[in-house]
Amino acid sequence: MCKAIWIVAAVGCGCSMGFGQAIGPGATRYDGDLLVRVDIRTAQELKTTLSLTDDVWSEHVGLGGPVDVRVTPAQWARMQAAGLRAQVVTSNIQQWIDAEGARLAHRAPAGPADGPGWFDDFKTYDEHRQFLVDLAALRPDLAQVFVAGQSFEGRDIFGIRITGPGSTANRPAAEYHAAQHAREWATPGIIAYMAQQFVTQYDTDCEIKDLVDNVEFFLIPIFNVDGYVWTWASGGDRLWRKNRRPECIQGANPRFGVDTNRNWGYQWGGPGASTDPCNDTYRGTGPFSEPETQVLRDFVLARPRIRAMMDFHSYGQLVMSPWGYTSALPPADPTFELLNNRMVDTIRAVSGKVYTPGPIYTTIYPASGGAVDWGYGTAGALAFTNEVRPVGGVGFLLQPSEILPTAVENYRALNEVSRYIAHPLDIAVNSPPVYLTPGEAAQVQVAITETTGVYAAGTAQIYTRVGASGAFTAGALTPQGGGLFGGTLPAATCGQKVQYYVQAQATDGRLVMFPVCGATNPLSATAITSSVVLSDSFEDPNAGWTVVNHASLTSGGWVRADPVGTTNGGQQAQPEDDNTPAPGVACWVTQNGTPGGQAGAADVDGGPTTLTSPVIDLSGAQGATVTFARWAYSVNGSPDPFVVEVSSDGGANWAAVSGTVGGGGWAAESFSVQDYVPLTAQVRVRFTASDNPNDSLTEAAIDDLVVSRLSCPPACYADCNGDGALNLSDFGCFQTRFALGDAYADCNGDGVKNLSDFGCFTTKFALGCP
Numbered sequence: 118m119c120k121a122i123w124i125v126a127a128v129g130c131g132c133s134m135g136f137g138q139a140i141g142p143g144a145t146r147y148d149g150d151l152l153v154r155v156d157i158r159t160a161q162e163l164k165t166t167l168s169l170t171d172d173v174w175s176e177h178v179g180l181g182g183p184v185d186v187r188v189t190p191a192q193w194a195r196m197q198a199a200g201l202r203a204q205v206v207t208s209n210i211q212q213w214i215d216a217e218g219a220r221l222a223h224r225a226p227a228g229p230a231d232g233p234g235w236f237d238d239f240k241t242y243d244e245h246r247q248f249l250v251d252l253a254a255l256r257p258d259l260a261q262v263f264v265a266g267q268s269f270e271g272r273d274i275f276g277i278r279i280t281g282p283g284s285t286a287n288r289p290a291a292e293y294h295a296a297q298h299a300r301e302w303a304t305p306g307i308i309a310y311m312a313q314q315f316v317t318q319y320d321t322d323c324e325i326k327d328l329v330d331n332v333e334f335f336l337i338p339i340f341n342v343d344g345y346v347w348t349w350a351s352g353g354d355r356l357w358r359k360n361r362r363p364e365c366i367q368g369a370n371p372r373f374g375v376d377t378n379r380n381w382g383y384q385w386g387g388p389g390a391s392t393d394p395c396n397d398t399y400r401g402t403g404p405f406s407e408p409e410t411q412v413l414r415d416f417v418l419a420r421p422r423i424r425a426m427m428d429f430h431s432y433g434q435l436v437m438s439p440w441g442y443t444s445a446l447p448p449a450d451p452t453f454e455l456l457n458n459r460m461v462d463t464i465r466a467v468s469g470k471v472y473t474p475g476p477i478y479t480t481i482y483p484a485s486g487g488a489v490d491w492g493y494g495t496a497g498a499l500a501f502t503n504e505v506r507p508v509g510g511v512g513f514l515l516q517p518s519e520i521l522p523t524a525v526e527n528y529r530a531l532n533e534v535s536r537y538i539a540h541p542l543d544i545a546v547n548s549p550p551v552y553l554t555p556g557e558a559a560q561v562q563v564a565i566t567e568t569t570g571v572y573a574a575g576t577a578q579i580y581t582r583v584g585a586s587g588a589f590t591a592g593a594l595t596p597q598g599g600g601l602f603g604g605t606l607p608a609a610t611c612g613q614k615v616q617y618y619v620q621a622q623a624t625d626g627r628l629v630m631f632p633v634c635g636a637t638n639p640l641s642a643t644a645i646t647s648s649v650v651l652s653d654s655f656e657d658p659n660a661g662w663t664v665v666n667h668a669s670l671t672s673g674g675w676v677r678a679d680p681v682g683t684t685n686g687g688q689q690a691q692p693e694d695d696n697t698p699a700p701g702v703a704c705w706v707t708q709n710g711t712p713g714g715q716a717g718a719a720d721v722d723g724g725p726t727t728l729t730s731p732v733i734d735l736s737g738a739q740g741a742t743v744t745f746a747r748w749a750y751s752v753n754g755s756p757d758p759f760v761v762e763v764s765s766d767g768g769a770n771w772a773a774v775s776g777t778v779g780g781g782g783w784a785a786e787s788f789s790v791q792d793y794v795p796l797t798a799q800v801r802v803r804f805t806a807s808d809n810p811n812d813s814l815t816e817a818a819i820d821d822l823v824v825s826r827l828s829c830p831p832a833c834y835a836d837c838n839g840d841g842a843l844n845l846s847d848f849g850c851f852q853t854r855f856a857l858g859d860a861y862a863d864c865n866g867d868g869v870k871n872l873s874d875f876g877c878f879t880t881k882f883a884l885g886c887p
Contacts, residue, residue, distance in 0.1 A: 145354035266412030276337035281330035299344025310524035365394035387485030441477035442485035460530035541570020541623035544631035570623035579604035611829035661731030673721030696820035704820035724807035740827035748818035765794035833886035
């Protein structure tokens with residue numbers, strides 16, 4: 118093994134040192150093998166399951182949840198005889214592998230490096246290398262291909278360095294890699310997409326330019342190069358996981374090699390790593406016994422400016438941080454929690470997908486000797502691992518249509534980490550307002566956190582303007598303690614936008630803005646009048662809500678009731694009380710059990726169960742908001758999101774708003790209807806809970822729903838519909854808004870909406886518009 122690390126020129130050679138790569142179905146076949154999902158409830162069930170499989174697919178392996186395993190027909194028969202609760206995901210894994218191989222054999226050539234077509238299907242080792250070479254050739258001033266070192270079989274572990282002009286002596290760096298486990302083909306495309314965006318959008322996207330100018334990126338798409346090549350080889354094994362060190366040679370399908378993600382030196386040899394060379398989590402003969410981990414260890418330690426690391430894996434849709442070796446929290450846990458949540462929120466905003474955040478040990482299982490623990494514990498970097506799509510189902514055999522969406526959501530999420538290390542200060546606006554009360558100034562709260570620098574007292578300012586053009590006016594941010602500051606947004610008339618951004622300075626003179634593009638891409642809020650259309654605390658049994666339960670639901674359907682609380686391992690699974698202050702007692706909840714009953718006795722099993730609102734008339738509104746209190750609880754299995762949807766055609770079609778996997782507790786949620794569907798007279802909202810597959814403890818509740826229409830009074834009061842003409846339709850508009858209780862309908866301004874307001878409107882109509 119060559120231990121030298123060097124940067125090589127970006128040349129048009131796609132060679133791999135004589136290691137050609139054929140595309141084929143692989144010599145190792147899995148005909149008749151099943152992928153099954155086992156519901157693990159006891160330690161004995163876990164022990165039995167692991168004794169009956171040679172290949173665990175799930176990242177979560179423990180009590181209280183499902184475990185995906187590959188089994189032979191004989192092993193499946195023994196599982197059934199043992200009474201294990203299991204579902205068959207596919208009865209023949211080889212059919213999936215054959216279908217993938219047939220598709221890849223006839224795929225079109227890879228598209229250009231600067232186009233989206235490159236992500237239409239999975240790519241080989243050589244294709245990934247050539248892609249980086251081509252990217253570097255597009256912008257040699259920003260990007261250079263490098264070789265970090267060689268693998269056990271002598272292949273190059275290659276990557277691309279990307280950073281902006283100027284000295285990098287004090288510039289923070291980041292090392293992001295994928296495919297530490299060979300069969301996880303969903304991950305290299307994320308690194309490739311990130312490199313593509315940084316190189317091709319540098320001149321046109323100010324956020325990308327800010328990142329590239331302030332961080333030196335080292336991006337490695339394939340860490341386990343030998344194993345990855347073997348998963349593609351005509352004589353190979355599509356489901357190979359480890360590297361290719363031949364320490365276990367036995368049986369028809371030997372599972373030799375070392376799991377490099379158990380071979381890192383920090384807390385090596387602890388829980389979650391095997392001493393059996395034939396086991397898929399074999400830790401090796403000692404810490405850093407493998408060339409691959411040695412290469413990346415030396416690469417990172419030679420670059421002490423590396424302050425962030427990412428190790429992409431599949432599958433499970435998880436965002437995780439240290440520790441893996443212990444359940445104790447690391448000293449930087451508040452920062453990890455902040456960034457985990459930012460990544461999860463970003464993914465949900467980009468694609469609607471739900472990823473679950475948390476420390477490795479408690480989120481999936483104990484795993485000692487991992488890259489993340491070493492990255493933080495030894496290298497001192499903020500280290501993460503994302504388990505990407507899917508949650509279950511096809512597992513490692515992801516469909517090609519999922520490659521680009523997976524790359525986009527994880528690239529955008531990881532930018533949150535990159536942005537955090539890019540600047541000496543981290544700035545955020547807490548709960549930035551979307552709407553403002555016309556004619557009134559508004560307050561915003563700003564959080565400034567010292568990351569690698571020190572805040573220069575008195576430098577925090579907010580820049581505001583009314584409208585979308587013109588100069589911004591600077592105003593001081595007032596310290597509130599604890600890194601929090603208060604700022605003021607100016608008053609605006611109904612319909613006007615208020616734009617703003619924040620900036621602060623570190624003691625070394627560096628200026629930080631939020632959003633990072635400042636005046637070119639500011640935050641925005643609109644001044645508009647709000648009136649309540651529907652307010653329901655669910656005390657009234659005749660409010661028009663409907664429930665539909667799928668035939669597979671065996672328990673946990675929506676009911677309107679005073680909830681009966683249940684607990685699970687010290688956590689509140691179902692609420693004991695509704696969200697409404699006394700004397701309110703009722704909410705919609707997923708079935709009530711008996712007082713003192715078990716948490717799983719009446720939770721959601723199967724499903725879904727769907728709760729749908731009555732029709733809501735939002736026609737003529739300029740905007741509309743829905744706010745509500747929700748309770749979402751889903752643990753001990755695959756994530757079951759609590760889904761919120763909205764319809765504009767009475768329920769014929771639905772648009773997804775959110776999907777929350779929660780740990781219980783009442784939480785406020787809101788959304789703007791017009792962000793998802795047109796504002797019509799046939800708007801409905803629905804809430805869905807399910808436990809499908811039936812492998813988790815799931816509860817949900819809804820309370821205190823308020824729907825508000827947002828509008829500005831017409832310039833001429835009598836022109837109710839704002840079309841610029843006075844006619845009979847304005848009378849119809851006034852009648853509708855009167856029936857809805859709209860504040861506009863109080864024509865005479867006496868605070869009471871009654872028949873006298875109709876007389877007032879008739880008079881104003883007769884007077885006409887100026």
